[in-house]
Amino acid sequence: MKIQREALEKTFRAQPHGLYWISGDEPLLNIESADLLRRLAKDSGYLERERYVMEHNSDWEPIMASVGTLSLFASQKFIDIQFNAKFNDKFKAAMAYLVEQRDDQTLIVLSTTKVEASATKAKWFNSIEQHATHLPIWPIKSDEFKQWIVTRLESEQLAIEDDALAILAQRTEGNLLAASQEISALKLLDSDGILTAEKILEATADSARYDAFQLIEHALKGDISAAIRALNGLRGEGTEPIIVLSAIAANIRQLMAVKKLLAARSANDAELKRLGIFFNRVHLMREAAKRLTAVSLKMALEYCASADEAIKTSQTDYAWHQLEKLSLLLSGMMPEEVS
The missing domain is CATH 1.20.272.10 (Zinc Finger, Delta Prime; domain 3)
Known part of the structure; x- marks a missing residue:
C-alpha cells in the first residue's frame, strides 16, 4: 500500500509491516523517514540490525538468505537496505523474493531514488506495492517552501519575522537539507526564540x-x-x-x-x-x-x-x-x- 510521509509513524504503530520502501530524490526527507523507521523498529523490539548498501551489480543473495533466518542475538531483526542504482532485473527479482518471504520476525526498510511514472504501471511494481508499504517522497513545491521553514522552526521552538523568512528562504533556495542546517545553527545562536532579518544576515554571512x-x-x-x-x-x-x-x-x-x-x-x-x-x-x-x-x-x-x-x-x-x-x-x- 502507498502512504504519505505524515502518516508513517501512525501506520507503523498500528501494525508494523514486513517491508517499507522509501523512494524519492529529496535527501533530507528520505534520510529523516528512514531514521524514523529505525527508531520505531528499535522501540518495537527489532534489536538486531543488518545494513546493506547495494549498487547495480551487487549480489542480493546475502540479503535473501538472511530473510527467514532466525536472529542469533534477538527475537526480531531489522534489515536496512540502500539501493543506489536503476531498478534492474536483479533488483526486481530480489524485491519479489523479499515480499514473498517476509515474516513478522523480520522488518525490511528499503531506500531508493524516486520511482518514475512509467515504472508505477509495471506489473513488478504493482506486485511489490500491493504487499509492501510504499512511501514516495515528493519534493516540497516552491510555494510551500516558506511554510515548511516555519513549521520546521516551530518544531525547534523558534519564531521568525516575515522579512527574515524571505531572506532565509532565498538563501537556501528550496534546498531542505541546507535550510535544516541553517535552522540548527540559528537555534544555537538565538537567545529569545524570535528570528529577525538582522539575525539571519549575521548568522549566515559566513556560512x-x-x-x-x-x-x-x-x-x-x-x-x-x-x-x-x-x-x-x-x-x-x-x-x-x-x-x-x-x-x-x-x-x-x-x-x-x-x-x-x-x-x-x-x-x-x-x-x-x-x-x-x-x-x-x-x-x-x-x-x-x-x-x-x-x-x-x-x-x-x-x-x-x-x-x-x-x-x-x-x-x-x-x-x-x-x-x-x-x-x-x-x-x-x-x-x-x-x-
Whole structure:
C-alpha cells in the first residue's frame, strides 16, 4: 500500500509491516523517514540490525538468505537496505523474493531514488506495492517552501519575522537539507526564540550555504573566475556536494521555466515571482535565461544527473568535477567548450 510521509509513524504503530520502501530524490526527507523507521523498529523490539548498501551489480543473495533466518542475538531483526542504482532485473527479482518471504520476525526498510511514472504501471511494481508499504517522497513545491521553514522552526521552538523568512528562504533556495542546517545553527545562536532579518544576515554571512548562493550569483552574472573560486572554496571547506548540486539544480529548473515565459512573451515580474524567484533576483534570472541557450540548460540537467549519481555512489571527486562543468555552463561557456 502507498502512504504519505505524515502518516508513517501512525501506520507503523498500528501494525508494523514486513517491508517499507522509501523512494524519492529529496535527501533530507528520505534520510529523516528512514531514521524514523529505525527508531520505531528499535522501540518495537527489532534489536538486531543488518545494513546493506547495494549498487547495480551487487549480489542480493546475502540479503535473501538472511530473510527467514532466525536472529542469533534477538527475537526480531531489522534489515536496512540502500539501493543506489536503476531498478534492474536483479533488483526486481530480489524485491519479489523479499515480499514473498517476509515474516513478522523480520522488518525490511528499503531506500531508493524516486520511482518514475512509467515504472508505477509495471506489473513488478504493482506486485511489490500491493504487499509492501510504499512511501514516495515528493519534493516540497516552491510555494510551500516558506511554510515548511516555519513549521520546521516551530518544531525547534523558534519564531521568525516575515522579512527574515524571505531572506532565509532565498538563501537556501528550496534546498531542505541546507535550510535544516541553517535552522540548527540559528537555534544555537538565538537567545529569545524570535528570528529577525538582522539575525539571519549575521548568522549566515559566513556560512557555506551562503557561499553556494554566491557561487550561483557569480555564474548567472557570467563571472566565470568568481564562480570557480567560490566552487573551489566550498570544496576546500568540506561542504557536502549535494548541497551545491541541489542549489544549482533548483536554479536550472527556474531558468528553464523563465525561458519558456520569454518565448511566450510573458516573463514579467509577477510571473517570475510566481516561480518562486524573489524580487531582487528577477532581473538577474531574466537576463541569464536570455543569455543561456536551451542546449546549455539541457546539458546542465545531464550534468546534474551525473553529479547526483556520483554522489550516491561515493565518487566525490567526479561529483565535484561535474559541479565545475555546471558552473562553467551557467557562467556562459558553450557546451562544446565545457565537454
